[in-house]
Amino acid sequence: MNFAAIVHEGVMSDSRIKSRPVQFCLAQHFLNPELETYARFYTSAVAKGRLVILDNGVYEGQLLSFQKLWDCIQALRPKVVVLPDVMKDPRLTDYLHESFLDFVVSRSAYDIGCHLPQHMSVLHHDNIWDLVQAYQKVSTPWVGLPRHLGHLRRELCSRLHYLNLWRPELKVHALGMINGDVAELAALARLGVASADSSNPVWRNCSGKEDLDPASTYSLTTIAVRALQEIDQCTLFSEPTWKLSVADDDVLF
Secondary structure (H helix, E strand, C coil), rough: CCEECCHHHHHHCCHHHHCCCCEEEHHHCCCCHHHHHHHHHHHHHHHHHCEEEEECCHHCCCCCCCHHHHHHHHHHHCCCEEEEECCCCCCHHHHHHHHHHHHHHHHCCCCCCCCCEEEECCCCCCCHHHHHHHHHHHCEEEEEEHHCCCCCHHHHHHHHHHHHCCCCCCCCCCCECCCHHHHHHHHHHHCCCCCCEHHHHHCCCCCCCCCCCCHHHHHHHHHHHHHHHHHHHHHCCCCCCCCCCHHHHHCCC
16 A cells, blocks of 8 residues: 655655655645645656646545636646545436536547546445445545544455455446545555555654644654655555455454
8 A cells, every 4th residue: 555645844855755665645735825835746756757636625625617627637747636526425426427427538639739637436335245245346546445434444445255246347446545544545455545645743653642733844754754654664564465364254244
């Protein structure tokens, strides 16, 4: 698993942050004219061939219009974009996914040379069997599992393998950490989840209990790098295994 840290501007100059292979960009921050350093960081990451995932901004409380998200895609040219969604509302999310994809088709017909990224669907169903069915219907190259799913993220991946429904061609991304739980990320990595993101390591330690002073750039850089090293040790080199342990049985049934 590759972990992308959503970082404070004061941390962005650190080479250990800039060199990460996967980066996660918040669209509303990229479009904010007052955050030039933020925009330059992700523009440079794209230019250097990093896999940049562009988020639609809904978790930060600002769902961008289709046009603004399209403008952001054309300006940044990310590898992947998270489709517009509404938290905990799977029906409206499905509608927004389809509508935005139709919008992309209509715009690309007129915008010569426009950038067309891969798309990431987001699953918001609140029970395991609806999640399994939704996963099977995903038509985009990527699917995102938001943090509010909680234990259902691991349970979904476990059941998909158990039922031989896991799709190797579909890349799974964990949207956010659950209270800084590195163990959950390690479990998801072993189950084949490709990547994850969070701002948690920047603001708190990995246990999610120690608040940091955002004004202290030194402490931010120190904790971010230390936490990312711990996450990488747990996830980046984890060998995927589909054999279910006794503990996994509790998750499955």
